[in-house]
Amino acid sequence: EDPALLAEFEARIARGESIEPKDWMPERYRRQLVRMMSQHAHSEVVGMLPEGNWITRAPSLRRKLSLLAKVQDEAGHGLYIYCGTETLGVDRQQLLEELITGKAKYSSIFNYPTLTWADMGVIGWFVDGAAIVNQTALAKHCSYGPYKRAMVRVCKEENFHKKQGFESVAALAQGTPAQHAMVQDAVDRWWWPTLMMFGPPDSDSPNSAELLRWGVKKYTNDELRQRFVNLTIPQAQAVGLTLPDPSLRFDEATGNWVFGEIDWNEFWQVVKGDGPCNRERVAARRAAHEDGEWVRAAATAHAEKKAARGAT
Numbered sequence: 001e002d003p004a005l006l007a008e009f010e011a012r013i014a015r016g017e018s019i020e021p022k023d024w025m026p027e028r029y030r031r032q033l034v035r036m037m038s039q040h041a042h043s044e045v046v047g048m049l050p051e052g053n054w055i056t057r058a059p060s061l062r063r064k065l066s067l068l069a070k071v072q073d074e075a076g077h078g079l080y081i082y083c084g085t086e087t088l089g090v091d092r093q094q095l096l097e098e099l100i101t102g103k104a105k106y107s108s109i110f111n112y113p114t115l116t117w118a119d120m121g122v123i124g125w126f127v128d129g130a131a132i133v134n135q136t137a138l139a140k141h142c143s144y145g146p147y148k149r150a151m152v153r154v155c156k157e158e159n160f161h162k163k164q165g166f167e168s169v170a171a172l173a174q175g176t177p178a179q180h181a182m183v184q185d186a187v188d189r190w191w192w193p194t195l196m197m198f199g200p201p202d203s204d205s206p207n208s209a210e211l212l213r214w215g216v217k218k219y220t221n222d223e224l225r226q227r228f229v230n231l232t233i234p235q236a237q238a239v240g241l242t243l244p245d246p247s248l249r250f251d252e253a254t255g256n257w258v259f260g261e262i263d264w265n266e267f268w269q270v271v272k273g274d275g276p277c278n279r280e281r282v283a284a285r286r287a288a289h290e291d292g293e294w295v296r297a298a299a300t301a302h303a304e305k306k307a308a309r310g311a312t
């Protein structure tokens with residue numbers, strides 16, 4: 001690669017300019033973005049499954065409407081980010097193929113089961129809360145224009161998701177003793193996997209150095225994880241729920257909440273395909289793809305007919 005082009009590329013990033021699809025970029029930059037954005041798009045699409053599980057069982061019309069809207073938003077985010085990867089010259093078919101054959105990565109969090117209705121509230125509060133912390137940094141600072149702009153819109157919708165989740169959690173926490181116990185149990189199950197969403201510790205994060213250098217990431221995995229913990233603990237206290245970590249304590253000197261050791265063995269096991277629901281999730285996506293074959297065939301036939309008639 002031409003060192004002068006690389007120097008100019010890095011100078012543009014240092015000036016805070018956005019890199020756009022037709023601009024020159026190092027091949028490693030392109031590959032890193034395709035990796036990160038495609039994993040993100042897959043996460044949105046697979047992320048519909050744990051919640052989709054509860055749409056037919058929502059306890060009221062109002063709850064059902066907001067859950068339906070949330071899941072639909074996630075489909076939109078996935079499609080939006082897949083379009084972003086296409087600006088980098090990637091074929092979407094190939095990405096989908098990698099997802100349904102189990103080769104692609106997507107967020108570890110979506111490989112856990114949704115056992116009770118309270119999980120819907122806690123996912124909105126924790127999982128969307130974590131997504132917002134991670135993605136507002138991308139929306140403000142990411143050096144790749146199409147991804148940065150996608151994140152601005154996605155974050156607005158994630159905020160709504162988080163609010164409906166927290167409101168649902170607050171209602172259950174103030175409800176009957178059984179409802180309180182159900183939501184506490186959901187908090188206990190989702191807390192640690194949510195902390196894992198931010199990725200491995202900085203000491204074990206092979207991609208961070210390059211992503212930070214090229215302004216894709218502004219903050220490290222551990223920095224964002226800490227920010228999420230600091231924001232979330234007061235919210236748990238406000239609704240009278242506890243977090244399943246006996247070593248949580250506030251450190252006056254740093255202003256941070258200190259938390260216990262994350263089980264990184266569990267994280268890597270889930271990332272490598274051996275979590276509680278990995279196989280089920282990939283099988284569900286594969287079935288959806290196969291069931292949709294007739295729609296793709298019809299759309300292609302329609303496009304061919306139109307082209308044959310000379311219509312645009």
Ligand code: FAQ
Nearest residue numbers: 040043044047106107108131196197198199205206207208
């Ligand atoms: N799960 O070197 P690093 C959502 C992999 S939010 C699985 O630290 P990096 C919204 C990583 O890919 C969730 N794999 O990687 C929603 C790498 O493997 P590779 C999606 C993980 O890129 C809410 C290896 O470990 N959000 O969907 C995870 O610097 C509710 C080494 O890691 C995004 O994708 C993990 N948690 O940092 C939807 C945000 N963590 O590729 C529905 C954008 C790491 O080398 C319902 N992405 N790995 O083979 C990012 O910010 C970054 O990519 C990180 C990982 C922070 C996820």
